[in-house]
Amino acid sequence: MADLTIEEKRELLLDLKRALAMGARRVRAGDRDIEYRSREDMKRIITDLEAELDPPTRPASSARLISFHRG
Known part of the structure; x- marks a missing residue:
């Protein structure tokens, strides 16, 4: 599928869905x-x-930066 254009891939996707449904x-x-x-x-x-x-x-990263200081 790498040799297909984006439009051809969209068309193939629709055709596949139709074929699968039938x-x-x-x-x-x-x-x-x-x-x-x-x-x-x-x-x-x-x-x-x-x-x-x-x-x-x-998705937005849920990582948090936590730092500790000794003082």
């Missing part, structure tokens, strides 16, 4: 037909594409 395992991406071995493979690719296209925002 029970199909074959998806056309550009000029290629892709047949997945299982629904689990499709779900994994969907999850990967979603993470790549919409990465989660980094």
Whole structure:
């Protein structure tokens, strides 16, 4: 999938979701037909594409700096 543009990845994501909803395992991406071995493979690719296209925002750090002074 590294050779796909962002737009092609978005299109593939939508196609994968449609195929999964219809029970199909074959998806056309550009000029290629892709047949997945299982629904689990499709779900994994969907999850990967979603993470790549919409990465989660980094949560604010909850680390605290504590210092002690002897005096």
